[in-house]
Amino acid sequence: MEKVILIKYGELTTKKGNRNFFIKNLYEMLKHKLKDYDVEIIKEMSRMEIIFTNDQLEEILPIIKHVFGIHKYHVAYKITTDLSVIKKQIINILDLVKFKTFKVEVKRSDKSFPMNSVELSKHLGGYILKNKPDIKVDVHNPDVIMHVEIKANNITYLYTNEYHGLGGYPVGSQPKALLMLSGGIDSPVSGYLAMKRGIKLEAVYFEALPHTSLQAREKVISLVKKLVTYTDKIILHIVPFTEIQEAIYKVAPHSYGITIMRRMMYRIMEQLANQRKAYAIVNGESIGQVASQTLTSMKVINEVTNLPIIRPVACLDKLEIIDIAKKIDTYDISILPYEDCCTIFVPKHPVINPNSEECLKIEQKYDFNNLIDDTLSKIKTITIKDQEEKQYEGLL
Numbered sequence: 029m030e031k032v033i034l035i036k037y038g039e040l041t042t043k044k045g046n047r048n049f050f051i052k053n054l055y056e057m058l059k060h061k062l063k064d065y066d067v068e069i070i071k072e073m074s075r076m077e078i079i080f081t082n083d084q085l086e087e088i089l090p091i092i093k094h095v096f097g098i099h100k101y102h103v104a105y106k107i108t109t110d111l112s113v114i115k116k117q118i119i120n121i122l123d124l125v126k127f128k129t130f131k132v133e134v135k136r137s138d139k140s141f142p143m144n145s146v147e148l149s150k151h152l153g154g155y156i157l158k159n160k161p162d163i164k165v166d167v168h169n170p171d172v173i174m175h176v177e178i179k180a181n182n183i184t185y186l187y188t189n190e191y192h193g194l195g196g197y198p199v200g201s202q203p204k205a206l207l208m209l210s211g212g213i214d215s216p217v218s219g220y221l222a223m224k225r226g227i228k229l230e231a232v233y234f235e236a237l238p239h240t241s242l243q244a245r246e247k248v249i250s251l252v253k254k255l256v257t258y259t260d261k262i263i264l265h266i267v268p269f270t271e272i273q274e275a276i277y278k279v280a281p282h283s284y285g286i287t288i289m290r291r292m293m294y295r296i297m298e299q300l301a302n303q304r305k306a307y308a309i310v311n312g313e314s315i316g317q318v319a320s321q322t323l324t325s326m327k328v329i330n331e332v333t334n335l336p337i338i339r340p341v342a343c344l345d346k347l348e349i350i351d352i353a354k355k356i357d358t359y360d361i362s363i364l365p366y367e368d369c370c371t372i373f374v375p376k377h378p379v380i381n382p383n384s385e386e387c388l389k390i391e392q393k394y395d396f397n398n399l400i401d402d403t404l405s406k407i408k409t410i411t412i413k414d415q416e417e418k419q420y421e422g423l424l
Contacts, residue, residue, distance in 0.1 A: 029117055030106045033085075033092065034185055035076035038099020038195055047073060053198040053226070054097040060260050061091050061414070074137075077106075089191070094257050096224050097201075098193030102175070104185040109141065109178055114186070115155050118174060121186055122156065129166035130156065136178040152176065197226030199259040204228045205308040205338065206301050208293065209248055209264075211366065214312030214341050216251045216358040217349050221340035222310045223258050230304055231255075231262055234269040234293060244366035249412065254358050256414045263304075266408040267296060272399050279393040283379040286320045288390055290329045295400055298333040300407070308336040314349065315342050319378035328382045 035058075040050045055071045058078070062069070065088060068079040080088055085103065092101055107117050122130075132153045134145040143151060153165055156174070177185040207219045209231040219229055233248045245266065256262045272292050280288045297309050313321045320329065330337060341349050353359035 029120075030079070031082065032104055032106050032185075033078040033080065033088065034102045034104040034187065035078065035092075035098055036100045036102075036193075037075070037097065038193070039197065040097055040099075041074075050097065050197060050201050050226075051076070053201045054095070057095055057097070057198050057200065057260070058092070061095060062088065093191070093193070095198070096194050096196040096226070096258060097198035099195055101191050101193055102185075102187040103189055104175075104187035107184050107186065109138065109182045109184045114176065114184055115152065117186055118152060118156065118176070119159050121188060122160065122172070122174065125172050125188055127163065127171035129164050129170045130172045130174060131165060131167045131170040132156070132174045132176065134176045134178070138178045138180050141178050148176070148178075194224065194258075196224035199223050199226060200228050201226035202228065204230060204304065204306045205310050206265075206297055206304065206306045207231045208297065208309065208311040209233050209251060210312065211244055211248045211251065211362065212312065213346075213353050213359065213362040214314060214317075214349055216255060216312075216362060217352045217356070218310055218312040218338075218340040219255050220258065220352065220356050220358075222338060223255070227308075227310070227338075228259070229255070229262055229310065230265065230306065232265045232267060232297060232300065234267045234296075236270040236273045237268070239270065239273070241366055243364075247361060247364050247366050249410075250361045251358055252412045254356065254361065256412050259414065261411055261413040263409060263411050265300060266410075267300075268403060268406050268408075269293075272396065272403060275394050275396065275399060280390045283377055284382060284386065284390055286378050287325060287328060287382045287387060290320050290325075291332045291387060291391070292396060292400065294329060294333045294337075296403060298335050299400070299404055301335055303404075308338050309333070310338045310340065312341055313339045314344060314346070317346065319380045322380050324381045325379075328384050328387060331384060 037051065040047060040054065043050050051071055051073065055069060055076065058069055065084050066081050070077040092098065105117060105121060107113055132149045134149040136145045136148065172188050175187050179185065202225060205222060205227050207215065207222065207229045209215045209219065219231065223229060231252055233245065235245055249264065252262050252264050273289060276288050276292065277285055301309065313326065316322060319325060350359060353362060
């Protein structure tokens with residue numbers, strides 16, 4: 029009887045002719061995440077097995093929990109498909125579990141097995157009752173479910189546990205996008221949700237020293253370290269935005285400051301995306317949450333770029349976003365009191381229905397194109413890897 033971790037794909041199984049591509053991406057991510065462990069990963073079209081040493085199990089399971097593309101996973105016993113062996117090993121497994129009620133669930137993909145799923149479930153249930161007379165069957169709310177999966181090639185899996193994976197697609201099964209990471213609550217959640225759809229992310233942080241602090245930058249780096257647990261690495265681009273921001277507030281009415289600022293950010297994002305071969309911009313905008321996130325504002329701001337803008341939290345309310353932030357452990361970092369350049373310069377009465385022509389008139393008052401080119405040349409870039417502590421003395 030061999031103990032394995034049994035991985036089930038979920039949404040990946042809907043991909044038909046492209047399924048192998050997604051499975052390969054999941055395999056490569058698991059291989060990377062478990063590179064420091066003595067494991068063997070076997071990938072098949074319907075499932076994946078991780079063969080491990082017992083003393084590593086408690087360390088491996090939390091790692092698998094953070095890998096997108098997995099629907100469910102189980103610590104299972106892999107045995108030969110033989111009725112007498114199945115019955116014997118079921119009793120051995122149940123001897124390790126404390127319970128008063130149970131049920132047996134059978135899945136039989138090997139149709140050559142002489143009993144169908146219902147027949148085998150009844151047969152095994154009766155055998156368990158015979159060998160454990162103090163317990164009872166409860167098909168509605170049992171203490172333990174004995175799962176039996178009869179597979180092809182003379183293989184059967186037995187298990188009593190079930191862990192829920194993150195679902196989605198493995199990171200890397202979609203092309204790259206750039207995440208506008210502000211340090212607030214919303215943008216890390218957007219990054220997490222984008223990665224759940226398989227998007228490979230690089231993060232972009234706009235800072236305006238000395239108006240923003242080095243603690244604000246550290247806050248963003250800490251957020252990237254949380255997000256990188258779901259992938260192999262995240263490249264972080266730190267954009268020196270001070271000169272542009274100060275120029276905006278010299279020429280723009282205060283009410284238009286945030287609108288012009290976001291338009292400049294999008295222009296920089298588009299050029300950086302072209303350099304980095306990224307296909308889209310991801311941000312944490314939620315419809316109506318602030319003045320720059322009304323539909324009118326989004327339309328006017330979007331006009332400066334042709335790249336797709338992905339807004340994963342656009343239709344979530346703040347409490348829903350906070351729930352996800354707490355789940356992925358970014359919330360406590362996001363609420364640290366270090367402001368970013370978006371919050372420091374917020375006017376008292378920002379325009380909520382900006383006009384495109386008015387924006388163009390304001391932008392013509394200053395040579396922003398040269399300023400953008402200069403800013404792009406001064407971007408600092410660091411790579412933050414998972415499972416690795418890294419120092420950033422050269423940046424701080």
